[in-house]
Amino acid sequence: MSGDAAKPAHYQSSFDAETTKQITDALTAHGVNKPCFRCGNNTWRLGTGYFSFTVQPDIYNLTLGGPHVPAILLSCSRCGFLAFHSTLTLGIQPPPKGAQ
Ligand SMILES: [Zn+2]
Numbered sequence: 001m002s003g004d005a006a007k008p009a010h011y012q013s014s015f016d017a018e019t020t021k022q023i024t025d026a027l028t029a030h031g032v033n034k035p036c037f038r039c040g041n042n043t044w045r046l047g048t049g050y051f052s053f054t055v056q057p058d059i060y061n062l063t064l065g066g067p068h069v070p071a072i073l074l075s076c077s078r079c080g081f082l083a084f085h086s087t088l089t090l091g092i093q094p095p096p097k098g099a100q
Helices: 017-029
Strands: 010-012 043-046 051-054 068-076 082-086
């Protein structure tokens, strides 16, 4: 484990300042403060947008546009490990449609 483990998580973001604060506040409130478990680094990059995981009721027949799980992405700035967090669990409200 590197010396970064004792420091609070640091986030680099391409979101605007308000959205970055909303996301990082939610991560902090939910205890997302551990360093990367792959390399021990404690600086994370926020993805440049939201992600959506489509729920597939049948693995052999791809369905588009059905139920989905919205998420934000954190990537370790050192090793690139990717971690997705559900915006539903974090209570993050994406901006209204068309406002981005
Ligand atoms: Zn890492």
